[in-house]
Amino acid sequence: MSSSRQIIAIYGDCQAQLLHLYASELSCLADRFVFVLATNHADPGETLPPVPEEIEHAAMLWEQYNEFADPVARDAVRERVPNGCAVVRFPGMLMNAFWPFRSRDKRNVAEPGYPWGRYPLGDRIAEEIAALELPANEAFSAYMKRSTEQMPDLSSIVAFESRVTAERDRACDVGMADFMFDHLRTLYQFWSHGNVSTAVYAELFERLFAHGREVIGAAPTELRAELDAVAACHPPDVQMPIHPIVIDELGLRFVNSRSTYRYFGHAWTFEEYMTRYLALDRTW
Numbered sequence: 001m002s003s004s005r006q007i008i009a010i011y012g013d014c015q016a017q018l019l020h021l022y023a024s025e026l027s028c029l030a031d032r033f034v035f036v037l038a039t040n041h042a043d044p045g046e047t048l049p050p051v052p053e054e055i056e057h058a059a060m061l062w063e064q065y066n067e068f069a070d071p072v073a074r075d076a077v078r079e080r081v082p083n084g085c086a087v088v089r090f091p092g093m094l095m096n097a098f099w100p101f102r103s104r105d106k107r108n109v110a111e112p113g114y115p116w117g118r119y120p121l122g123d124r125i126a127e128e129i130a131a132l133e134l135p136a137n138e139a140f141s142a143y144m145k146r147s148t149e150q151m152p153d154l155s156s157i158v159a160f161e162s163r164v165t166a167e168r169d170r171a172c173d174v175g176m177a178d179f180m181f182d183h184l185r186t187l188y189q190f191w192s193h194g195n196v197s198t199a200v201y202a203e204l205f206e207r208l209f210a211h212g213r214e215v216i217g218a219a220p221t222e223l224r225a226e227l228d229a230v231a232a233c234h235p236p237d238v239q240m241p242i243h244p245i246v247i248d249e250l251g252l253r254f255v256n257s258r259s260t261y262r263y264f265g266h267a268w269t270f271e272e273y274m275t276r277y278l279a280l281d282r283t284w
Contacts, residue, residue, distance in 0.1 A: 005031070006216060009055045009085075011038045011077045012064025015092060015196060018234075019062070022201055025230045028220035040064075040073040043115045048073060055080045060215050062208055065172050066092035086215045088208055089172040091165070093180065093200065095190045097157040097250070098242050101125045101147065102193055107280050118264070119277050121192055121240050125150060130278050139278045140271060147243065154249045158184070174207045176200070188254040192240040198231040238263055241270040 010020045020037040023029060036054045055061075058081050063074070069092075081087075096102060105122030107130070125147045129139055162181050169175030179200070180189060189200050202224045209219035220226075239261040247255055260267040266284065268276070276284070 005034050006059040007034045007036055007054055007057050008216065009036045009038060009052075009058040009061045009077065009081060010064075011040065011061065011074065013040055013066065013069065013092060014194070016040075016062075016064045019201060019204070021234065022227060022230055023205075025233075026223065026226050028222050028226050033216070038073070038077045040066075040069050044110050045115065051076050051080050056082060058082065058085050060086045060088065060212055063087055063089045064092055065089045065168065067168065067171070086212055088174060088212050090174045090204060090208060091168045091172045091176055092194070093165075093176055093190075093196050094194050095161060095180070096193050097154055097161050098190060098246055098252075099123075099193055099240060100152050100154065100157060100243075100246065101150075103127065111282075114264075118282055119280065121238070123274075123277070126274065126278055130280070136275065136279055140275050143274060143278060148245055151243075151245050151249075154246060158250065174204070174211050176204060176207070179203050185251050186253050191236045192238055195236065195238070198227060201231070202227050236262055241268065241273045244270060 008023070010016050010023070012019075017037060017039055020035050023033070023035040029035075034054070036052045036058065038051050038055060039049065042048045055077065061077070061081050063077070078087075099121070101123045103122040103124040105119060105127055107127070108117035108119045108122060110117055126143055129143045129146060132139075132142065134142055158181075162177065165177040165180060166175075169177045183189065183199075187197075187199055189197050191197060205223055205227070206219050209216065241261045241263075242252065242255055242259075244257040246252070247257060258269065260269055261273065263273060264284075275281075
């Protein structure tokens, strides 16, 4: 490790993990920085990894703020960074409005190759329909009927999300609420309720560098272009399909009712995904 490179520590959840992965593979940053990750959670069946020793020499800490996270892991990182280490807090980014029936499906279990299960993001209406044990050719129609009848006021959910996100920003040095909601309908930002797209990371990188410029300098001009190339090598495991009613009512322009979504290497429409999920199909 070259002593001429500054160490930037990154702390947080899966969003921080991907931020670290991208940062570590960007050639435009390689000569200037070493990025070190301290995560606040572990996969099922695993233990939380220790705080890396390199954090003791960090010039800056990018610390993700999440009001629901366990502070013990965060405090362990804060205790290890040196005095004078610059701390830049950025928000955890969430979006529930696109998946208003999101739930934790008790039928979903871990299995080899799928530590979070094959259907880690459940749908409470789908659970209700699955419990009826309808024939496969009837289950999807029953789901669409009931989910349409019970669809909440999505504009109210978006308004609530906007307020919560703005409040989260106020606890941070770098905010993202303006970007998220200015581009809510036009830019594909969320693969799932808590997994964000490359476009979001590009904006976050530039804001982190802008805030910490006195310590780490400006972001390279080629960062966004390089990030697109790096991200293409790490496609998401899951792009959670969006209900056609949600697409229509919110006026989403980055997807439509015929869109396919990446799902553990497959490309499925909403109907193809939901039909499998209703049956908890594990044959793929």
